[in-house]
Amino acid sequence: MRNMRGSQHSLANTQKLTIIAQDPSVKIGGKILVAEVEVPAEELLPGPRGYRVNVIDFDTATSTLYQPAVLKPDANGLYPFELKKDVHGVVRKRPQNYDKRLLSDPTFHAQNVYAIAMRTLSHFEFALGRRVPWGSDGHQIHIAPHAFVDANAFYSRDDRAIFFGYFMGPSNKPIYTCLSHDIVAHETTHAILDGIRSRYLEPSSPDQAAFHEGFADVVALLSMFSLPDLVSQLLDLDSSGNHLISNAHLTREALRKSILLGLAEEMGLGLSKGRESALRRSVELKPGKPYMSMPEFSEAHDRGELLVAAVMNAFLDIWIARLDKIGFISRGKKNRSLVVEEGARVASHLLTMAIRAIDYCPPTDMTFGDYLSALLTIDREVVPDDTKYGYRGALLKNFKNFDIVPDADAGIDGTWKRFDKKLVYSRTHFDSMLRDKEEVFRFIWENREAFEIDERGYIEVQSVWPSIRIGPDGFTLRETVAEYVQIMTLQARELKALLKIEPPRDLPATMRIRIYGGGVLIFDEYGQIKYKIANRIEDRKRQTARLKYLWESGALDSEQKAGMRFAQLHRARMSRSE
Numbered sequence: 199m200r201n202m203r204g205s206q207h208s209l210a211n212t213q214k215l216t217i218i219a220q221d222p223s224v225k226i227g228g229k230i231l232v233a234e235v236e237v238p239a240e241e242l243l244p245g246p247r248g249y250r251v252n253v254i255d256f257d258t259a260t261s262t263l264y265q266p267a268v269l270k271p272d273a274n275g276l277y278p279f280e281l282k283k284d285v286h287g288v289v290r291k292r293p294q295n296y297d298k299r300l301l302s303d304p305t306f307h308a309q310n311v312y313a314i315a316m317r318t319l320s321h322f323e324f325a326l327g328r329r330v331p332w333g334s335d336g337h338q339i340h341i342a343p344h345a346f347v348d349a350n351a352f353y354s355r356d357d358r359a360i361f362f363g364y365f366m367g368p369s370n371k372p373i374y375t376c377l378s379h380d381i382v383a384h385e386t387t388h389a390i391l392d393g394i395r396s397r398y399l400e401p402s403s404p405d406q407a408a409f410h411e412g413f414a415d416v417v418a419l420l421s422m423f424s425l426p427d428l429v430s431q432l433l434d435l436d437s438s439g440n441h442l443i444s445n446a447h448l449t450r451e452a453l454r455k456s457i458l459l460g461l462a463e464e465m466g467l468g469l470s471k472g473r474e475s476a477l478r479r480s481v482e483l484k485p486g487k488p489y490m491s492m493p494e495f496s497e498a499h500d501r502g503e504l505l506v507a508a509v510m511n512a513f514l515d516i517w518i519a520r521l522d523k524i525g526f527i528s529r530g531k532k533n534r535s536l537v538v539e540e541g542a543r544v545a546s547h548l549l550t551m552a553i554r555a556i557d558y559c560p561p562t563d564m565t566f567g568d569y570l571s572a573l574l575t576i577d578r579e580v581v582p583d584d585t586k587y588g589y590r591g592a593l594l595k596n597f598k599n600f601d602i603v604p605d606a607d608a609g610i611d612g613t614w615k616r617f618d619k620k621l622v623y624s625r626t627h628f629d630s631m632l633r634d635k636e637e638v639f640r641f642i643w644e645n646r647e648a649f650e651i652d653e654r655g656y657i658e659v660q661s662v663w664p665s666i667r668i669g670p671d672g673f674t675l676r677e678t679v680a681e682y683v684q685i686m687t688l689q690a691r692e693l694k695a696l697l698k699i700e701p702p703r704d705l706p707a708t709m710r711i712r713i714y715g716g717g718v719l720i721f722d723e724y725g726q727i728k729y730k731i732a733n734r735i736e737d738r739k740r741q742t743a744r745l746k747y748l749w750e751s752g753a754l755d756s757e758q759k760a761g762m763r764f765a766q767l768h769r770a771r772m773s774r775s776e
């Protein structure tokens with residue numbers, strides 16, 4: 199019998215699984231680019247079915263249930279589709295028909311979606327320092343890699359599932375959306391963001407709908423660029439193991455072309471047409487136009503591209519600044535692994551920051567300006583001294599280039615102001631406040647005047663999350679994030695009298711209207727309030743603008759279901775001609 203203690207100690211925390219690094223059309227030397235990614239280790243049932251993800255490969259178009267994937271190592275210790283490496287960790291040869299099997303074996307497709315979904319989830323859990331629920335009920339989400347025939351993929355809260363479609367490409371070869379890293383990471387991010395901020399799927403402002411799309415793209419792109427092997431090969435399309443890289447490949451223009459644009463150009467064959475244009479467009483957008491007020495950037499995906507452009511250009515700026523500090527080894531050449539490491543490190547830091555910022559955004563009616571202030575604030579909390587790499591400066595500059603400025607309530611440097619009003623702490627218990635919704639509600643109610651919370655309407659504490667953030671230097675920051683929402687339901691004719699909101703013209707007087715407000719309270723490790731980041735329910739200007747937008751876009755009379763919205767949004771995007 200095995201010693202229980204001993205075996206527990208020897209359990210690994212992570213395991214490596216092979217995925218397609220971008221999508222099957224991205225090849226170097228004629229071979230599909232694959233990567234090994236680390237995912238949390240677990241004993242998987244066939245499917246794979248694990249503690250957070252259940253892959254069920256049922257195809258509704260053909261009523262076929264595919265064989266479940268079994269992710270167990272073979273007699274040589276190799277996991278399915280793992281390539282054999284030599285002592286230097288270099289893959290010398292691929293088995294015959296390896297690439298063909300990646301494309302045609304449904305069990306690889308199941309492995310690919312499982313690994314990318316779990317990797318995405320673990321990025322969130324690492325960044326936030328806590329477990330993160332899916333937006334749908336239950337602990338496990340279903341993923342269907344071949345759900346239907348259509349150039350589409352979507353997350354559905356009601357079905358507790360993510361569905362991936364497939365379709366016939368040119369020369370009658372099937373194209374699978376489940377084999378595109380970006381599409382899988384993007385859809386998984388929708389499901390996770392919905393778990394952190396469930397109100398973001400409700401109709402609000404152009405920014406809020408666009409945020410779901412732009413943020414899902416940012417997470418997909420940065421998690422791809424945090425794979426060092428991938429970055430290394432894309433820089434100069436050299437996979438020979440050359441230790442040096444010519445500086446000609448490291449200029450701003452060359453990096454833009456190879457890493458971002460080059461990648462997008464490789465995605466041919468009709469696969470992820472929408473993704474391709476989103477990526478290419480967001481990198482090619484010229485800075486300095488009044489984008490946020492331009493009608494062509496009001497649709498959710500188009501507007502989301504502004505966020506992607508701002509973050510990816512900041513990524514390039516910071517990486518280039520760090521490359522300048524690496525000396526030449528021989529004439530015009532730098533150490534490849536240092537160059538790659540810096541790029542992957544910048545991508546990881548930005549990804550962690552991008553995820554943590556969600557905690558610092560209001561729970562309803564968020565704007566891009568809120569998100570920028572949240573990014574700057576959480577980074578300052580974790581990395582007080584930004585002079586070495588200048589992340590915050592690069593973000594401020596690049597967001598401004600795409601017409602996104604910090605929220606008007608933020609301080610002079612764009613960060614949220616610290617909460618400095620006097621509060622009553624003595625009537626609530628410090629210990630339970632850090633995990634108990636009832637206790638936090640009592641605290642809010644007690645202090646509603648200081649928090650400027652209107653007591654009319656419904657107030658609910660939605661979540662209380664103790665969180666631990668680990669800084670780049672190993673320093674840890676403990677915080678508790680409590681989220682409350684306020685909802686008032688009233689008739690259109692009452693808007694003016696009760697909330698001084700001017701209803702849009704032609705709005706029927708008896709139409710039932712819901713008005714939202716709410717905020718997050720950030721407690722420090724001693725249970726004291728550091729920040730209150732809120733949208734007040736009686737904010738006349740914001741509520742008037744929101745109602746006007748909803749009325750004009752037709753969202754007020756069509757109560758669409760969240761899942762349906764994604765299905766429609768994504769179909770519209772995939773089928774767009776450019």
Ligand SMILES: [Zn+2]
Pocket residue numbers: 384388410411414768
């Ligand atoms: Zn989407």
